[in-house]
Amino acid sequence: MASRLVRSLSITNRLVGSFKYKPTVMSRCCSTTPADKVLTIQELTVNLAKAMGVDSGFSPIRADRSHLSEYLPTSQSELPPRAMRDSYLVAMIPLSTSTRLQDRYTTFLGYVRVGRLLEDMDIFAVMVAQKHILNPKLPEGTPSPQTLVTALVDRIDFSDFVPKPHEDIKISGHVSWVGRSSMEVVVWLEQKMYGTWHRITRALFLIAARDPTNTKAAMVNAIEPADDREKAILAGGETRKANRIALEKQHVLKVIPDHDEQRIIHDLYLKTKSNKNLSFTNMVLPANGVWMEDCTISNTIFSQPENRNLHNTVFGGFIMRQAAELSWVLGFKFSKYRPKVKSISDIKFNKPIAVNSLIHMYAHVVFTQMQFIQIVVYVEVFDPQTGNTDTTNVVHLTYEVPEIVREVYPRTYQEAMMYIDGRRHFFEIMKTPYDHDNVLNEEGIRNKSKL
Template sequence: MSRQVSNHNSESVLTIQELAQRIAKVMGVKSGYSPIQASRTHLLEYVPKSQADLPPRSMRDSYLVALIPLSSDLHLQDKYTTFLGYVRVGRLLEDMDIFAVMVAQKHIHNPRLPEGIPSPQTLVTALVDRIDFSDFVPKPKEDIKISGHVSWVGKSTMEVVVWLEQNMYGTWHRITRALFLIAARDPTNTKAAVVNAIVPADDREREILAGGETRKLYRIELEKQHVSKVIPDDEEQRIVHDLYVRTKSNKDVSLMNVVLPSGAVWMEECTISNTIFSQPENRNLHNTVFGGFIMRQAAELSWVLGFKFSKYRPKVKSISDIKFSKPIAVNSLIHMHAFVVFTQMQFIQITVYVETFDPQTGTSDTTNIVHFTYEVPEIVKEVIPRTYQEAMMYVDGRRHFLEIMKAGPHAGPKMLNDDGIVHKSKL
């Protein structure tokens, strides 16, 4: 059932559940789980050969809005409410992930596709660049509006900006903004598939598109400078050495003995793990584990670690650089390991590593890495690495924290609203 959105321009919108049903129909996905996924090879003939075969699209063409109807759905209220009476961030992450795919699907338009034939593109979340949270605390008994549009396009990838807002006393309050990178694959999910190019409709769209290109180059440069590929810079090496020196007693010349500095805690003591057995209800449209489910589980595990570490209920400020390296099969054993990797004043940087575990071979394969920045009311203990591996986790965590704390090209675009006008408010 469609609902009215109270704003300067009221319009009837669908709930996110109704939109999910629509995209399933567009993708040709039938209800009910089967361990053997239906073949989509017959759709290969409808995959465009190049972007020239597809008409260009503007950002307005992909703009989408939906409601999370918390005010009227008591079942949803139970699912979305924390024990403190707030909204569960993990549930919102699930909604944003599936909504980003809906936006990307709306962007794709192939006039040559016969009516009734499902879309041949397989859409997967490749990366969540950044999710920033405002200071507004959403309430679990008021509707939440979710909206977004494609903000940049490559040959087979689409950057999608997603916003969450809640109406309180006649005013829409920003909850969060997220940047998703959605990849289009062929029907068998074995190689890339082209999508419609973007032709900006006006100067504002041109500005947003230019920002998307800048963010793409920025992501590439950050990946090149990752600690697993490049030696930390001079400042970072000095910081690591200073941490080591602080663990040495002035009178002890041995390199073996270390002492924990006052007001600090060893990184190896700041970690928790869990194991999840995924079920069919956690699957996406392509019978692999839903990316939003992984984000929710990682978010809730990191929150528990932040609570345990600080003794305060932490508030999430940002989630960044969520990589989806490999799909996870339904029925997988999923290991999640959360570490406090860096702290500064009242901020806690937590990294969660997601692995699939094969009990027959005893081997693990990392599929996702998620970075969380939390804030608590008091100054927290400093975390100290003991090994070189932990030192690199410290450096990586510090980099992510500094990126969150500064404004930069990664921060993301403004967004088109219902009238095609960019929202002027910022997080």
């Protein structure tokens, strides 16, 4: 199956690509050649580093890439439009044949570590974005001038399928929407069980293209949908972009909560008041309730070179893994059950983190309903010399446990705003459930390649 898949992808690329060009390091960076083999995620990572012109081994001084600026297009019209299937990529996480990987990917319960999958999806999304870019100005053998960084993880939804740590996991994806310098990439994970591929997760990444020195935006190829399927996927990307903009404008740090949300906060406050004591300051915890201030844990990480990305800053997947594992511990501690992650959403990457940084992570239970727990993790970088702290990332996670959990009560206005923000994220996840189908797949690409 794997060999047929890769051969069909090769045929498709020749049929769909109307723009004639010589293969370059850029175009070959994420190739799954030879045709009879699907590469592993580890092999593709090595190829990506070569395409970016990154030497192996750590150096505290980042390599100078400023000379590559001459190959950047000055407008999007200089780049040939691409179909979605041009960026389609597939790889394997070879758990069935690597005991070393099994050790790294297995939890103490014998399941697959979600955090490790987050790391793989993050780097894979960059590979897909790299495969989308086609620059006719770039000479053969020249590293890519675009610097690709993860700007946002819109959403990662998990199915009910439980992957096994001793079977290979297939990771695949394609670009699903493009702006002038940003690309939405859909990534999904699958595992074969009893002859059938089962979807594990579907993720949406927003990848930003920057210039060689990572100081300003760089143009990327526009998308020209090849068929109605791609048109529908592209329209979905436009809708998600509009939704992100609308939600950001209504953030509690920018706009007063609406009337219903103000009423909710007031009702929560009244539940903490006793009829026998009319004091505003004397608050009583309701039955089966818990104060938000008691639902938090934290962690401090000193990052090392092994945690870096291709740009000599801390790898975004590493941050996501650490945040996910810290939130899981909090969910376990809070509910007394081992929680199952349902969704991770709205992961913001506000600033790059230097490799030698002190990273503080704070996880809070901010909202609960029935058997669901909404947790937010704030990632901060602390400078011991200046005493300054910068919030670099925010991660929202939705968990589910087997029984109804306690209700969370805020005691301060700050906690009330965290409650409202968490409630918004929870209901945003609930109103748009897990989507199994809104992606391309190898079967559809194989069929198109026969036309």
